[in-house]
Amino acid sequence: MSRTTCPKILYLPIGVIRSGHTVPDQTPAQSVYAKGCSGRAELLAEYEEGLEGLDGFSHLILIYHFHRAQTPQMTVTPFLHESPHGLFSTRFPSRPNPIGLSIVELTRRDGTILFLDGVDVLDGTPLLDIKPYVRRFDCFVDTRDGWQDEVDEETAQRRGLRRYRSAQGTIRGKTS
Amino acid sequence: MSRTTCPKILYLPIGVIRSGHTVPDQTPAQSVYAKGCSGRAELLAEYEEGLEGLDGFSHLILIYHFHRAQTPQMTVTPFLHESPHGLFSTRFPSRPNPIGLSIVELTRRDGTILFLDGVDVLDGTPLLDIKPYVRRFDCFVDTRDGWQDEVDEETAQRRGLRRYRSAQGTIRGKTS
Numbered sequence: 001m002s003r004t005t006c007p008k009i010l011y012l013p014i015g016v017i018r019s020g021h022t023v024p025d026q027t028p029a030q031s032v033y034a035k036g037c038s039g040r041a042e043l044l045a046e047y048e049e050g051l052e053g054l055d056g057f058s059h060l061i062l063i064y065h066f067h068r069a070q071t072p073q074m075t076v077t078p079f080l081h082e083s084p085h086g087l088f089s090t091r092f093p094s095r096p097n098p099i100g101l102s103i104v105e106l107t108r109r110d111g112t113i114l115f116l117d118g119v120d121v122l123d124g125t126p127l128l129d130i131k132p133y134v135r136r137f138d139c140f141v142d143t144r145d146g147w148q149d150e151v152d153e154e155t156a157q158r159r160g161l162r163r164y165r166s167a168q169g170t171i172r173g174k175t176s
Numbered sequence: 177m178s179r180t181t182c183p184k185i186l187y188l189p190i191g192v193i194r195s196g197h198t199v200p201d202q203t204p205a206q207s208v209y210a211k212g213c214s215g216r217a218e219l220l221a222e223y224e225e226g227l228e229g230l231d232g233f234s235h236l237i238l239i240y241h242f243h244r245a246q247t248p249q250m251t252v253t254p255f256l257h258e259s260p261h262g263l264f265s266t267r268f269p270s271r272p273n274p275i276g277l278s279i280v281e282l283t284r285r286d287g288t289i290l291f292l293d294g295v296d297v298l299d300g301t302p303l304l305d306i307k308p309y310v311r312r313f314d315c316f317v318d319t320r321d322g323w324q325d326e327v328d329e330e331t332a333q334r335r336g337l338r339r340y341r342s343a344q345g346t347i348r349g350k351t352s
Contacts, residue, residue: 009187011273049250052262056322074225086228088306097187097304128273130264139315146232
């Protein structure tokens with residue numbers, strides 16, 4: 001397949017993600033480093049019926065458009081590691097199709113507004129899709145995780161917060 | 177946010193997914209029901225550098241365009257259950273933005289060709305993004321799974337295969 005024969009794919013946001021994160025480098029790198037970061041997914045009214053039954057799920061997969069992404073580079077140094085890696089072996093936001101994926105906690109639904117925790121997404125991010133997180137589909141405990149296996153948990157936590165905690169003034173010591 | 181003020185989002189495939197699945201209703205519903213279904217992700221040459229280091233990961237998240245999706249309905253009866261549910265509480269393919277997500281096993285890479293197992297994707301599906309599956313980001317063992325919790329494992333397996341096994345002539349008994 002060559003680039004010239006690729007079909008174009010057009011999506012329209014189904015809603016918007018609201019959060020307290022307004023500065024990219026103060027936004028946690030992943031939901032697991034965003035405990036206590038609440039936010040909302042606000043969907044268009046026409047999708048209310050489609051949200052029936054979602055309340056039964058504790059975790060959701062948000063799929064969204066990284067609207068602040070930049071021109072992608074094929075080699076990047078990810079947030080959690082000091083070495084360069086191929087872009088597709090990372091979750092770096094600037095990608096050929098800048099699609100973001102976050103697994104967040106659903107705390108409550110009010111009509112088309114979903115109240116969330118663990119939000120690692122910039123305020124105003126266009127939402128493309130929501131899927132329920134299903135343990136039997138999505139939870140793999142026995143994986144090899146490439147360069148991520150070289151990052152110890154303390155380092156991952158510290159780097160994963162990015163500058164969020166220092167921006168909040170609640171972390172001590174080295175944060176970068 | 178109203179529909180009229182939504183920005184349009186344009187993506188171009190980064191490659192194509194190749195599999196043995198050519199008939200939608202004979203395609204497993206999820207990767208966990210597609211053990212032994214091999215396939216390939218064939219990326220455009222310009223992305224080879226971006227695949228460096230991906231080989232270290234045993235599992236990948238494929239994000240793709242459901243190119244055979246139909247007009248979405250807000251209430252659907254999912255493959256694994258006999259009751260109707262809100263579309264967003266299911267993984268049904270026909271969605272406002274028909275974005276698919278599969279967690280597959282990476283068995284080998286040869287340049288821009290990724291050899292995969294557990295492929296539950298139709299042959300010829302446009303690939304939008306690849307992310308590494310990272311256990312510490314993506315594996316949640318303690319979840320509430322809504323209506324999915326009402327589906328016992330044997331039923332999930334049987335329905336999740338869809339007509340794949342019967343098409344292969346290897347399953348006995350009820351398959352729908």
